[in-house]
Amino acid sequence: MWKRIPEQIRHLVVPIVALVIIYFVARHFLVPPTFGLWGHYRAASVVQNAELPLKYAGSEACADCHSEIASTKKGGYHRGVACEICHGAAYTHTQDQEKQKPQIPRTRANCLLCHEYQPSRPTGFPQVVSESHNPLKLCTACHQPHDPRPPHPPKGCDACHATIQRTIAVSRHGDLVCTTCHEVPNNHRLSPRGNMAKKPQTREACGKCHAQDASASKEIPRVDMASHGGKYLCWECHYPHMPGAR
Amino acid sequence: MKRDRPGKGLDTSRREFCKTILLGTMSLAVPGSILAATEKKGLSDWYGTKYEPAKHLYAMGIKVDRCIGCGRCVDACKKENNVPDYPFFFRTWVERYIETEDGQTIVDSPNGGKDGFKTLPSDKKVFKTFFVPKICNQCEKPPCVQVCPVGATYRTEDGVVLVDSQYCIGCRYCIQACPYGMRFIRPETKTAEKCTFCYHRIVKGLLPACVEACPTQARVFGDLKSKASPIIQFMRFNKTFVLKPGLNTEPKVYYADIDREVR
Numbered sequence: 001m002w003k004r005i006p007e008q009i010r011h012l013v014v015p016i017v018a019l020v021i022i023y024f025v026a027r028h029f030l031v032p033p034t035f036g037l038w039g040h041y042r043a044a045s046v047v048q049n050a051e052l053p054l055k056y057a058g059s060e061a062c063a064d065c066h067s068e069i070a071s072t073k074k075g076g077y078h079r080g081v082a083c084e085i086c087h088g089a090a091y092t093h094t095q096d097q098e099k100q101k102p103q104i105p106r107t108r109a110n111c112l113l114c115h116e117y118q119p120s121r122p123t124g125f126p127q128v129v130s131e132s133h134n135p136l137k138l139c140t141a142c143h144q145p146h147d148p149r150p151p152h153p154p155k156g157c158d159a160c161h162a163t164i165q166r167t168i169a170v171s172r173h174g175d176l177v178c179t180t181c182h183e184v185p186n187n188h189r190l191s192p193r194g195n196m197a198k199k200p201q202t203r204e205a206c207g208k209c210h211a212q213d214a215s216a217s218k219e220i221p222r223v224d225m226a227s228h229g230g231k232y233l234c235w236e237c238h239y240p241h242m243p244g245a246r
Numbered sequence: 247m248k249r250d251r252p253g254k255g256l257d258t259s260r261r262e263f264c265k266t267i268l269l270g271t272m273s274l275a276v277p278g279s280i281l282a283a284t285e286k287k288g289l290s291d292w293y294g295t296k297y298e299p300a301k302h303l304y305a306m307g308i309k310v311d312r313c314i315g316c317g318r319c320v321d322a323c324k325k326e327n328n329v330p331d332y333p334f335f336f337r338t339w340v341e342r343y344i345e346t347e348d349g350q351t352i353v354d355s356p357n358g359g360k361d362g363f364k365t366l367p368s369d370k371k372v373f374k375t376f377f378v379p380k381i382c383n384q385c386e387k388p389p390c391v392q393v394c395p396v397g398a399t400y401r402t403e404d405g406v407v408l409v410d411s412q413y414c415i416g417c418r419y420c421i422q423a424c425p426y427g428m429r430f431i432r433p434e435t436k437t438a439e440k441c442t443f444c445y446h447r448i449v450k451g452l453l454p455a456c457v458e459a460c461p462t463q464a465r466v467f468g469d470l471k472s473k474a475s476p477i478i479q480f481m482r483f484n485k486t487f488v489l490k491p492g493l494n495t496e497p498k499v500y501y502a503d504i505d506r507e508v509r
Contacts, residue, residue, distance in 0.1 A: 034289060039401075040397040041397045042397075056325075084322075089325050112362075122376070
């Protein structure tokens with residue numbers, strides 16, 4: 001059969017076969033072995049990425065041994081704060097307790113990373129101005145970090161609602177106490193989120209002073225409650241902590 | 247069945263013709279099969295068998311109004327992934343947005359937020375201010391993957407964009423292509439690097455280090471293919487947004503309660 005192929009074709013076969021062999025040999029050396037197996041990349045690289053060493057163990061691993069602390073934390077405000085945030089990455093510690101002892105940070109700076117007053121922080125997040133908040137004491141002297149509670153319930157509303165207190169103090173409502181308008185449950189100071197204070201739910205709450213027939217001092221501005229504002233509550237348009245604001 | 251044809255050497259029968267073609271193809275397949283045998287080398291026994299990437303699709307949710315700017319995520323990320331500890335290499339970072347009363351928007355991120363935030367950078371009257379954590383968006387259509395000339399960055403089946411640091415030639419195309427500025431060149435290896443959603447953690451069922459370290463649960467991580475996943479709950483109960491939706495990159499990092507100024 002080979003002899004029956006015309007000579008010029010036979011001669012061409014040799015370089016073609018050589019080219020094919022060179023292609024496969026070159027490919028074998030140039031392209032990494034697992035390239036293209038799952039896509040246009042080295043499949044082995046996915047596994048390399050997936051097999052990198054761990055540093056953080058995860059708080060579930062901590063609770064396996066330190067169950068007592070875990071159950072203390074469960075009921076407190078710090079229940080969402082993972083152990084390794086304060087104590088540092090501890091995967092080595094979970095494998096061999098002798099090899100690594102997790103840190104116990106006792107400095108004020110560590111707590112203040114989260115709790116220093118910052119205007120950009122969301123409202124309601126517990127913050128202190130460290131310069132005026134017992135500057136020479138360690139935080140842990142009064143607060144138990146695994147179940148942080150104020151050592152005694154705050155006396156005034158300004159302990160938590162400082163921004164509002166500062167605003168209202170310079171406004172025309174500066175003389176009013178918070179409870180004039182807000183109904184505050186007894187336990188609000190101990191467990192604020194569970195016992196929320198209420199905003200006034202009726203127009204009459206403001207009408208006590210601002211209605212035409214109110215018995216309050218004559219200098220207080222009056223409105224006709226029937227025609228002014230319609231269906232809206234007063235504080236939906238006026239900001240009661242700064243009534244002069246526009 | 248023989249047909250008369252012009253030319254002497256071409257009166258091959260159909261049977262012979264088929265035989266030759268078949269033999270020819272088979273001889274080509276031999277080196278191919280040898281290659282295929284070596285292909286499995288370098289792969290582990292658990293990835294793809296015990297852990298099946300096709301059954302997962304990872305995503306992250308970020309509740310902007312929960313972020314307190316403590317920077318624990320940045321710190322944890324740097325430790326977990328050995329990110330160089332200089333103020334310009336970050337796989338994730340926190341930005342502080344300040345909108346002033348005269349309508350300006352100031353954005354700053356001192357050391358990526360790793361050491362927390364100190365005083366406001368400007369004396370202007372603040373209209374509002376808040377923190378925004380940033381992380382690789384793990385796009386469904388990643389521009390960084392599209393431009394890589396050697397196939398050193400890719401999207402895995404479970405939806406994470408990874409870098410092959412052994413294969414990367416450090417050409418920086420991907421850094422130019424990423425509209426979110428998420429990539430950098432690692433100074434020691436001169437190869438591109440980026441957030442991997444802590445791929446080595448999530449395949450083992452752990453949370454990414456930044457999610458683990460967030461004290462206020464501002465970051466939510468989960469599997470979009472699992473109904474019980476926290477990310478599904480996050481998507482259901484929040485109005486979610488993505489960064490730069492007009493670029494059609496289809497990010498898989500979803501933001502809730504985000505301000506229009508955030509880009």
